[in-house]
Every structure is written in structure tokens, then in C-alpha cells.
Amino acid sequence: MNPSTKPLPDEPAATQRAAPPEGARAGLGQALRQLIxxxxxxxxxxxxxxDLDAMERNLTRMAEFTRKHGVRLRPHAKMHKSAALARLQMQAGAVGVCVQKTAEAEALAAGGVTDIYISNEVIALPKLRRVAALAQALAARQGRLAIAVDSLDGVARLAEAMAGSAAVIDVFVEIDVGQGRCGVVPGEAALVLAQAIGRHAPLRFAGLQAYHGRAQHLRTVQQRREAIAIAVDDVTYTRRLIEAAGIPVDLVTGAGTGTFVLEAASGVYGELQAGSFLFMDADYAKNERDAAQPQxxxxxxxxxxxxxxxxxxxxxxxxxxxxxxxxxxxxxxxxxxxxxxxxxxxxxxxxxxxxxxxxxxxxxxxxxxxxxxxxxxxxxxxxxxxxxxxxxxxxxxxxxxxxxxxxxxxx
Amino acid sequence: MNPSTKPLPDEPAATQRAAPPEGARAGLGQALRQLIxxxxxxxxxxxxxxDLDAMERNLTRMAEFTRKHGVRLRPHAKMHKSAALARLQMQAGAVGVCVQKTAEAEALAAGGVTDIYISNEVIALPKLRRVAALAQALAARQGRLAIAVDSLDGVARLAEAMAGSAAVIDVFVEIDVGQGRCGVVPGEAALVLAQAIGRHAPLRFAGLQAYHGRAQHLRTVQQRREAIAIAVDDVTYTRRLIEAAGIPVDLVTGAGTGTFVLEAASGVYGELQAGSFLFMDADYAKNERDAAQPQxxxxxxxxxxxxxxxxxxxxxxxxxxxxxxxxxxxxxxxxxxxxxxxxxxxxxxxxxxxxxxxxxxxxxxxxxxxxxxxxxxxxxxxxxxxxxxxxxxxxxxxxxxxxxxxxxxxx
The missing domain is CATH 2.40.37.20 (D-serine dehydratase-like domain)
Structure with missing residues (x-):
């Protein structure tokens, strides 16, 4: 540690520090409990x-939709970040939840959620060691952890962190179906990654991550249909290519609140990741509603x-x-x-x-x-x-x- | 409480809840301490x-500026929200800090800050009772609390919450000098409020709050000069009107990182509230710099x-x-x-x-x-x-x- 030339003042000693005044944030928990x-x-x-009544109606409508269409629901918990709501969604039929961050997965696991998918790339080795520890902790609780990759380096780092693990982690290969963010170009690059995953015992190739974020906020039904039609083509082509190489593609996962009726109807997506439907917001309310979508x-x-x-x-x-x-x-x-x-x-x-x-x-x-x-x-x-x-x-x-x-x- | 027709699932019982996995957020404090x-x-x-070196240079440059210009500095702690940094600023010569929220004042007071100005209106009685409790707690520590008002109702509610208090709260009348948000129209309305404040023993009329938020982000020096010139005229006029009624105006407080050199040079502002200078950001960096402003x-x-x-x-x-x-x-x-x-x-x-x-x-x-x-x-x-x-x-x-x-x- 560099010696500090201008040391900042220390925290006041315990004797100097006055007791928090009444109503200080330390007491927030109690004040909140008294609200009940x-x-x-x-x-x-x-x-x-x-509004719990509205939230529960949204929950029920989505559960009915996914049951009717024979698709799994894995809502994105990056939206509510709450273990209690994740457990509520799983009681209503969700198979588990998605998150975007390792720390989100840890927080939800600590709150009793046992089936978690980090639908995002993790590259730093210290973080991947946390991912590996969480995979073991969840496996010990008859749960499971999954993660996305979009690079050979990502696979190699994940394998390094998981080396010697008794647990297996499900790995989805992310393809870019129009979002222009993470994910490899659909096709050959995804096959290469699926093959790489197969070379590491604690890694199981679980399928394709194919989420089109931008399509969620296209305002007209027609615009969203066009965008998801391209995504479905990308998924179908990539899936066939991987299966032709003898590697089964068990699941394609993706979709959000703006487009999930389209992915559900596609026949190729087996799992929906929509999250916002539970609360809704002013932005999603601007979308022209698809007649097939629950209200x-x-x-x-x-x-x-x-x-x-x-x-x-x-x-x-x-x-x-x-x-x-x-x-x-x-x-x-x-x-x-x-x-x-x-x-x-x-x-x-x-x-x-x-x-x-x-x-x-x-x-x-x-x-x-x-x-x-x-x-x-x-x-x-x-x-x-x-x-x-x-x-x-x-x-x-x-x-x-x-x-x-x-x-x-x-x- | 309404009986719940569809009860949400309870938190899992302690026996069901697994210990947080390694790296869970509960352990963040330790992980952070290990970083040092x-x-x-x-x-x-x-x-x-x-970047502590850069932050301390900013701190020193601002302290030099305010010393040289003979104005008080009461930086806005809504920016950093940290008791340690508030105390650092006071050690460098700041007279205290501003906040916008009662809960911010409580959190900083709990962290050892004793001179706090809530430069904003508080209307809810439960919150005003917290303000009154905090005023007493700070007075007991030889500190003080101040607050802004812009309505007779606001004065009456504050007086109700402070009734019987041994502590006195400093009350600034906010005038709108161009921001178009809170504050009364400069002039007569401010005098009416100053007089109303004077009728309540635990309330002391402390001066004028005159902050022009929009002016902070006007890009050219000329635009900012024109905006603050109007603010200074508004302040001068209002101050004279109140003083002509026999009520001293001890202090005019306001200014932000974009314009404080202008308020400091005005001769009417006695206290600057700039906060962002400590950290700076990409937006403030877009301003054409006033030659009088520290770098x-x-x-x-x-x-x-x-x-x-x-x-x-x-x-x-x-x-x-x-x-x-x-x-x-x-x-x-x-x-x-x-x-x-x-x-x-x-x-x-x-x-x-x-x-x-x-x-x-x-x-x-x-x-x-x-x-x-x-x-x-x-x-x-x-x-x-x-x-x-x-x-x-x-x-x-x-x-x-x-x-x-x-x-x-x-x-």
C-alpha cells in the first residue's frame, strides 16, 4: 500500500460517534414493519x-399463457431482484429465474432460490470462481446453475474455474439475433463453442441463448414480428448446424415481455425469459398490444x-x-x-x-x-x-x- | 388489515434457508476490506x-477559492452522500453541508456530521417530526439544522412539528431565481414568509435560498453570466424588501459547480452550495470554463x-x-x-x-x-x-x- 501523503480523516471513534437520531435509517426496518x-x-x-392484486393477476395470466403454449417460463429476476418474488413465480410454475450478474445469483440463492441462470457472459476469473462455488452450493441443494458464453476464452476460463468441481454447470451459447450486444454470429461460431464446451466434464452444453432486447420496444406488432422472424431463422439455422454435428440442442431460451408471444409460437424457443410483465411500466405500455398477448x-x-x-x-x-x-x-x-x-x-x-x-x-x-x-x-x-x-x-x-x-x- | 385472499408465500423457515454461499453479498464488507x-x-x-489524489486537489482548489473570495462553502452532500466525505470537507473549511432529504440528513448525522441544511421543502408532518427530532439531536451536539420553505402551509406545519422544542431551526425562504421548480416568486411573497417564520419561537428566519439549477449546465460563460445576473437582481430586490420591513437577511445561500464563481463575485451570496466539483462528471466537463473558476x-x-x-x-x-x-x-x-x-x-x-x-x-x-x-x-x-x-x-x-x-x- 502506498503511504498516504494526505491521509483522509478516520471514521470518528465509537465514543465520538453520537447515537443515530430517532428515525435514522438504521431503524428503517422497524418503521417499515410497522406499516404492515x-x-x-x-x-x-x-x-x-x-399493487399486489394487479401483480398476481399478471402472474396468473402469464402462467396460463405458458401452460397453454407448452413453453417453460424462466422470468428475468434482474427486474425485481427479490428472492421472495422469484419463489412466488416458481410456485406459479416458473422453472427458475434468470439473472444478469453473479452477485444477483448469489443474493437470490441466499434467499432460497435454487434454479438460476446467469444469462450473460462472465469473464473475470475471481467472479468465475464465485460462479463455480455457487454451482456447487446449488447442486448440494438439488438445484442448478446455468450460464451463457460467447467466446472460446470464456469457455476456457469457466472450465478453469470449474476444474475439479463435483457439480456440473449448464452452459448456453449466446447468439446475436439482432440485439447487437453480446453473442456470436449465428451459425458456425456457435457450433465451435458447443464443441469446446463438450470437452470439459463439469460443463454441459445446454442449448442456445437467443434474446433480442431491442425488439421488445419496437412499437408496432408488425415491427416486432419482423424482428423475431429473423431471430427464429437464426436460431433454427444454428440449431440444425449444431445438431448436424451430433450435438443435441436441448433448449433455446430467450424472449422478453414485448415479444414472448412470438417466440412461444415459433416452435423453436422452449423457454421464455420475460420479466417486466409482472410489474409493467410506462415504456412497455407504449407498445401496440399483440392480440395473442395477455393483458x-x-x-x-x-x-x-x-x-x-x-x-x-x-x-x-x-x-x-x-x-x-x-x-x-x-x-x-x-x-x-x-x-x-x-x-x-x-x-x-x-x-x-x-x-x-x-x-x-x-x-x-x-x-x-x-x-x-x-x-x-x-x-x-x-x-x-x-x-x-x-x-x-x-x-x-x-x-x-x-x-x-x-x-x-x-x- | 385486509385478509389476503391469495396469500403470497412466506419467507422460507430458517431451517429451509441454506447458508449464503461463499461470496454472497452478506460478505461484501469483508471482501471490500481485503481490497485495501x-x-x-x-x-x-x-x-x-x-481517484483520491484528484479529489483532494479539487477540495484544496475550492477551499482556496472560497477563502480568497470571503464566501462560506456548504457543499451539497446529496452528491456523495457520505459522512466521511462531509467531515473531510468541513475539515477543509466548509461550514457544514446541504442535503435534499430528511433521510439524508439523518444518515449524515448518524455519521458524525453536525451542521446540516435541508435545502428543500418538507411538507409531510411525520417527516417534519423527524426534522424536529434531528434539530434537537444536533443542537444537543452543539450543531444545527436548517431547512427551506416556500409556502405559508410549509411554515405552519414546520412550526407545528417544532412546537415546544428546546432547539431552534434555521429557516431559509426559497425564491425561484430561474430554475422553475420550488421557491416563491422573488419579492413580496418572500417577505410574507419571513414574517410568518418570525411568529414562531423555535423557527429563526436565516435568509434566502436562491439556487439556479438550470444555469449550472448552460454551456457558455456568457449564458451563465446572464442567468446569474438575473438571479442576483432577484436576490437583491427581495433582500432589500425584507430588510426594509425591519427583518435582517443574514445570509443568501445557493450556487452550484457551474456558476459559483458568479455568485461568489456578486456580493450578495454569502454561501456557496456547489457539490459536484469534488468528483466532477462528463456533463460538467462540457461547460466552457470560466477563467475565474478553479480547474x-x-x-x-x-x-x-x-x-x-x-x-x-x-x-x-x-x-x-x-x-x-x-x-x-x-x-x-x-x-x-x-x-x-x-x-x-x-x-x-x-x-x-x-x-x-x-x-x-x-x-x-x-x-x-x-x-x-x-x-x-x-x-x-x-x-x-x-x-x-x-x-x-x-x-x-x-x-x-x-x-x-x-x-x-x-x-
């Missing part, structure tokens, strides 16, 4: 609130309060530290006529509200409002807890507090 | 890293790793769950010639990298890169810890881990 059974009025703002409801809301009122605008206490704006600003959930509001970006901690039409009024100081976030995944990642409400946002009661176990699990 | 003294190579990705350096970086390489792009493991993109995408910190890269949005967990020029190469798989985030404040809020590095990003060592005490402190 109370009316939604009691929820401090800003807060992330789940999902908004179940995720930011409760916020008006803290300032001007002549032609009001200001609420939820800005983009409360909800992610990468996919657009939140919508104000209209709760009564005459109060239609438009949310404008007010920075990290504020939203600026304007009356949507000439006949709409501004809300009064102190009024509570509900926002529909633009994008559910990164919004949830800003919060430690989801507050689950039963019986509606306005007149319901808080039923449970759901911990966001993998909040900030980046590595 | 190691080379930067050992930092797992993605991670938020502080600040980038001190905040996201360390990331290349996890996939395609024919014409590479993919790194830092997306917008690692850094906020509300003010634009991050820049790739160029560490050697021939590797200039452009960062494109790859979603929540990925960045897509393209060679910036025809002569630039793509980075190889596994390569570590450093990003300069677009906006420091919400980026820090995505992380639990800042990793402080001494001796440069490439060849330095980890000196300390700085906790983001108020990460997610939204209420």
Missing part, C-alpha cells in the same frame, strides 16, 4: 409500491407527495433518484377526473407537474400522487424495499414488505 | 472508484471489464445500473493512444463500445476500462461504497473504502 396493516396514506414518500396491468408505482405549488406548476418529491428515466419519464396515474397531470423532469429529487389540459387543475400542497415509472428494472434497483398493497392504491392496506435482495448487486 | 492495500487490478467490476479534475470513475468482443464492437459490464445516464452517457477514459472508444447505451447491465476513430482498435476480451459518468450525484446513489485509490487508476493502490451512508435515502 396500515392504510396506504401511512406510506412515507417517495416509496416504491406494488398485463401496471402493478409498480412510485408514491410521491406535492411539496411546492407555483402559479402554473406543482413540484413533487420524486425525481430520478426515485425512478429510472432511461426509457422515458414516469406517467402520473390519474386517480380522478380534472387532475390529469404531465410529469416533467425536475432533477434528482423533484418532479415538475403541469396540468395536462386546459380543464385540469394543479394538485394542492401535500397531495399524494402515484407515478408509473418509465422502466421497471432500474427503478426497482433504486429501492431497498417494495411495499406491497392489497385492495388498491387509494383505499388499500399494506400487506407485506418485499426486500430487494439484489439491489445494487452489480458484480 | 491491493493494486487497482484487484477491484472487481463494475465498481465506483475515486477541477475528474475524480469519479466506473471501473468496468470487457466481457464480449464482436467484429465491430465490444461490450463492457457497466450499464445504467452502474452509472446514471440522465445527463448523458459516460465517456471512456482514454488510457493509451490507439484505444479511443465511444460508449453507447447497452441497457441496464451493458455498455457497447465502438472504436472512436479509424485508427483506434477495439479492446480485447477481459480488458479493464474506466468510465467517466455523465452525472455524479445519481451515479453515486447506485453504489454502497466508493473505492478510494491513491497513486492513479492504473498503477495505484486501494487506500480506503468510503461508505455511501445515505445511498437510497429518499424520504
Amino acid at each position: 396493516g396500515q392504510r396506504t396514506d401511512a406510506i412515507d414518500t417517495p416509496a416504491l409500491v406494488i 398485463f396491468e401496471h402493478a409498480l408505482f412510485v408514491k410521491t407527495q406535492v411539496i411546492s405549488v407555483g402559479a402554473d406548476h406543482a413540484v413533487c418529491d420524486a425525481g430520478h433518484k426515485s425512478h429510472a428515466i432511461d426509457s422515458g419519464l414516469p406517467l402520473v396515474h390519474a386517480l380522478e377526473p380534472g387532475y390529469e397531470l404531465t410529469y416533467l423532469n425536475g432533477g434528482d429529487e423533484h418532479g415538475v407537474l403541469r396540468a395536462a389540459g386546459a380543464n385540469d387543475r394543479l394538485p394542492e400542497l401535500g397531495r399524494m400522487l402515484w407515478l408509473i415509472p418509465g422502466h421497471c428494472d432500474p427503478t426497482v434497483n433504486l429501492h431497498d424495499h417494495l411495499i406491497g398493497v392489497r385492495g388498491g392504491l387509494l383505499h388499500g392496506t399494506v400487506e407485506r414488505i418485499i426486500r430487494v435482495d439484489a439491489r445494487g448487486a452489480l458484480t | 492495500g491491493q493494486r487497482t487490478d484487484a477491484i472487481d467490476t463494475p465498481a465506483l472508484v475515486i 477541477f479534475e475528474h475524480a469519479l470513475f466506473v471501473k468496468t471489464q470487457v466481457i464480449s468482443v464482436g467484429a465491430d464492437h465490444a461490450v463492457c459490464d457497466a450499464g445504467h445500473k452502474s452509472h446514471a445516464i440522465d445527463s448523458g452517457l459516460p465517456l471512456v477514459h482514454a488510457l493509451e493512444p490507439g484505444y479511443e472508444l465511444t460508449y453507447l447505451n447497452g441497457g441496464d447491465e451493458h455498455g457497447v463500445l465502438r472504436a472512436a476513430g479509424a485508427n483506434d482498435r477495439l479492446p480485447e476480451l477481459g480488458r479493464m476500462l474506466w468510465l467517466i459518468p455523465g452525472h455524479c450525484d445519481p451515479t453515486v446513489n447506485l453504489h454502497d461504497h466508493l473505492i478510494g485509490v491513491r497513486g492513479g487508476l492504473l498503477h495505484g493502490t486501494v487506500e480506503r473504502i468510503i461508505r455511501v451512508d445515505a445511498r437510497g435515502a429518499l424520504t
Whole structure:
């Protein structure tokens, strides 16, 4: 360690450090527990609130869809990052969950989830050793871990980390079906990787990862059909090539909330990874709905309060530290006529509200409002807890507090 | 509490819940502590890293500036949310810190910070009771709490929460000097609030809050001068009006990293609230620099790793769950010639990298890169810890881990 020429001040000694004042964040757990059974009025703002009735209807509709179409559901838990919700989804029929990060897998495993697929590439050896340890831990619990690869180096590193492991890890070869991000070009390159995987005993070639992220947000049904038709062709061609080399392709996994009806109907995708359907968001609501798709409801809301009122605008206490704006600003959930509001970006901690039409009024100081976030995944990642409400946002009661176990699990 | 018709599954019983696997997030603290003294190579990705040398130069330059200009510095701790950094700033001469949220104030107070200004409106009575409790706790530690108001209702509610308090809270009247968010119209409305504050013994009218957030990001010096000239006129007019009514205006507080040289030179602002100067970000770097402004350096970086390489792009493991993109995408910190890269949005967990020029190469798989985030404040809020590095990003060592005490402190 380099000697520090300008040492930064140390933490104050225990004797110097005052006890946290009442209401300090250390006590948040208790304050949250005390919310249970109370009316939604009691929820401090800003807060992330789940309409449990709407969420459960979304869960049921998706379970019915996958049952009817004979496809497996492995919802993406990168969206809710909650072990409790992952277990709920598995009780409703999901075979397991996807995650994007090793640390997400660890957090969900610690919360009792035993079938986890890291649908992403992991390259750093220290991380791959954590992957190997988790594969063993899950195998010991009759569960399993899977991971994606898109390079020979990736296979070699994974094999190095798994060397000598009693557990086997399922390995999916990722192909780029139009997303332009990770994944090899469909065809020969995928075969080469499948063959490489087969040369390492603790690695099992499990099939193809073929997710088209961009297609999820194409607005018209026709655009999405065209995009997924190409993906299906890519998958079919690659699968045949690998099978022609004598290697079975047990499963093709992919799809998101915007397109899963198309992958389900394709006959080549055996597993759907949609995650957002559980909560929905303002961005997905902009998609023209495919008639074949179940009707999902908004179940995720930011409760916020008006803290300032001007002549032609009001200001609420939820800005983009409360909800992610990468996919657009939140919508104000209209709760009564005459109060239609438009949310404008007010920075990290504020939203600026304007009356949507000439006949709409501004809300009064102190009024509570509900926002529909633009994008559910990164919004949830800003919060430690989801507050689950039963019986509606306005007149319901808080039923449970759901911990966001993998909040900030980046590595 | 409503009976639940469809109860969600309970947490697994203790006997069902397996011990967290090795490397689980519960052990993050230890893993981070083990980093201290190691080379930067050992930092797992993605991670938020502080170049301590650059940060301390920024700290020193700002301290010199405020000393020379005879203005107080009360940096905005909403940026770093760290009690350790707040105490460091106060050791370098800051009179205290600003925050935007009651929960931020509580978290910093718990970490030993005793002079805190909530430069924002608080309206909910339960929150105002926490404000009152904190005012008492800080007064007992020879510190003080201040808060902003912009409505008579706000004054009345604050007075209700503070009723009977032995402590006095400093109250600033916020005027809107061009931001278009909170604050009353400059002039008469501010006088009315100052008079209302004076009618409540535990409330002390402390002066004017006059922050022009939008002006911070006007790109040319001329644009910023014009905006702050109007703000200074607004402040001067309002101050005279209040003083003419026999109420002293002890302090005008405001300014950010983009404009503070102008407020400092105005003769009416006595306190600067700039916060971002400590870390800087890609957005502030786009401003044409005022010759009077100290030269600040980038001190905040996201360390990331290349996890996939395609024919014409590479993919790194830092997306917008690692850094906020509300003010634009991050820049790739160029560490050697021939590797200039452009960062494109790859979603929540990925960045897509393209060679910036025809002569630039793509980075190889596994390569570590450093990003300069677009906006420091919400980026820090995505992380639990800042990793402080001494001796440069490439060849330095980890000196300390700085906790983001108020990460997610939204209420």
C-alpha cells in the first residue's frame, strides 16, 4: 500500500460517534414493519409500491399463457431482484429465474432460490470462481446453475474455474439475433463453442441463448414480428448446424415481455425469459398490444407527495433518484377526473407537474400522487424495499414488505 | 388489515434457508476490506472508484477559492452522500453541508456530521417530526439544522412539528431565481414568509435560498453570466424588501459547480452550495470554463471489464445500473493512444463500445476500462461504497473504502 501523503480523516471513534437520531435509517426496518396493516396514506414518500392484486393477476395470466403454449417460463429476476418474488413465480410454475450478474445469483440463492441462470457472459476469473462455488452450493441443494458464453476464452476460463468441481454447470451459447450486444454470429461460431464446451466434464452444453432486447420496444406488432422472424431463422439455422454435428440442442431460451408471444409460437424457443410483465411500466405500455398477448396491468408505482405549488406548476418529491428515466419519464396515474397531470423532469429529487389540459387543475400542497415509472428494472434497483398493497392504491392496506435482495448487486 | 385472499408465500423457515454461499453479498464488507492495500487490478467490476489524489486537489482548489473570495462553502452532500466525505470537507473549511432529504440528513448525522441544511421543502408532518427530532439531536451536539420553505402551509406545519422544542431551526425562504421548480416568486411573497417564520419561537428566519439549477449546465460563460445576473437582481430586490420591513437577511445561500464563481463575485451570496466539483462528471466537463473558476479534475470513475468482443464492437459490464445516464452517457477514459472508444447505451447491465476513430482498435476480451459518468450525484446513489485509490487508476493502490451512508435515502 502506498503511504498516504494526505491521509483522509478516520471514521470518528465509537465514543465520538453520537447515537443515530430517532428515525435514522438504521431503524428503517422497524418503521417499515410497522406499516404492515396500515392504510396506504401511512406510506412515507417517495416509496416504491406494488399493487399486489394487479401483480398476481399478471402472474396468473402469464402462467396460463405458458401452460397453454407448452413453453417453460424462466422470468428475468434482474427486474425485481427479490428472492421472495422469484419463489412466488416458481410456485406459479416458473422453472427458475434468470439473472444478469453473479452477485444477483448469489443474493437470490441466499434467499432460497435454487434454479438460476446467469444469462450473460462472465469473464473475470475471481467472479468465475464465485460462479463455480455457487454451482456447487446449488447442486448440494438439488438445484442448478446455468450460464451463457460467447467466446472460446470464456469457455476456457469457466472450465478453469470449474476444474475439479463435483457439480456440473449448464452452459448456453449466446447468439446475436439482432440485439447487437453480446453473442456470436449465428451459425458456425456457435457450433465451435458447443464443441469446446463438450470437452470439459463439469460443463454441459445446454442449448442456445437467443434474446433480442431491442425488439421488445419496437412499437408496432408488425415491427416486432419482423424482428423475431429473423431471430427464429437464426436460431433454427444454428440449431440444425449444431445438431448436424451430433450435438443435441436441448433448449433455446430467450424472449422478453414485448415479444414472448412470438417466440412461444415459433416452435423453436422452449423457454421464455420475460420479466417486466409482472410489474409493467410506462415504456412497455407504449407498445401496440399483440392480440395473442395477455393483458398485463401496471402493478409498480412510485408514491410521491406535492411539496411546492407555483402559479402554473406543482413540484413533487420524486425525481430520478426515485425512478429510472432511461426509457422515458414516469406517467402520473390519474386517480380522478380534472387532475390529469404531465410529469416533467425536475432533477434528482423533484418532479415538475403541469396540468395536462386546459380543464385540469394543479394538485394542492401535500397531495399524494402515484407515478408509473418509465422502466421497471432500474427503478426497482433504486429501492431497498417494495411495499406491497392489497385492495388498491387509494383505499388499500399494506400487506407485506418485499426486500430487494439484489439491489445494487452489480458484480 | 385486509385478509389476503391469495396469500403470497412466506419467507422460507430458517431451517429451509441454506447458508449464503461463499461470496454472497452478506460478505461484501469483508471482501471490500481485503481490497485495501491491493493494486487497482484487484477491484472487481463494475465498481465506483475515486481517484483520491484528484479529489483532494479539487477540495484544496475550492477551499482556496472560497477563502480568497470571503464566501462560506456548504457543499451539497446529496452528491456523495457520505459522512466521511462531509467531515473531510468541513475539515477543509466548509461550514457544514446541504442535503435534499430528511433521510439524508439523518444518515449524515448518524455519521458524525453536525451542521446540516435541508435545502428543500418538507411538507409531510411525520417527516417534519423527524426534522424536529434531528434539530434537537444536533443542537444537543452543539450543531444545527436548517431547512427551506416556500409556502405559508410549509411554515405552519414546520412550526407545528417544532412546537415546544428546546432547539431552534434555521429557516431559509426559497425564491425561484430561474430554475422553475420550488421557491416563491422573488419579492413580496418572500417577505410574507419571513414574517410568518418570525411568529414562531423555535423557527429563526436565516435568509434566502436562491439556487439556479438550470444555469449550472448552460454551456457558455456568457449564458451563465446572464442567468446569474438575473438571479442576483432577484436576490437583491427581495433582500432589500425584507430588510426594509425591519427583518435582517443574514445570509443568501445557493450556487452550484457551474456558476459559483458568479455568485461568489456578486456580493450578495454569502454561501456557496456547489457539490459536484469534488468528483466532477462528463456533463460538467462540457461547460466552457470560466477563467475565474478553479480547474477541477475528474475524480469519479466506473471501473468496468470487457466481457464480449464482436467484429465491430465490444461490450463492457457497466450499464445504467452502474452509472446514471440522465445527463448523458459516460465517456471512456482514454488510457493509451490507439484505444479511443465511444460508449453507447447497452441497457441496464451493458455498455457497447465502438472504436472512436479509424485508427483506434477495439479492446480485447477481459480488458479493464474506466468510465467517466455523465452525472455524479445519481451515479453515486447506485453504489454502497466508493473505492478510494491513491497513486492513479492504473498503477495505484486501494487506500480506503468510503461508505455511501445515505445511498437510497429518499424520504
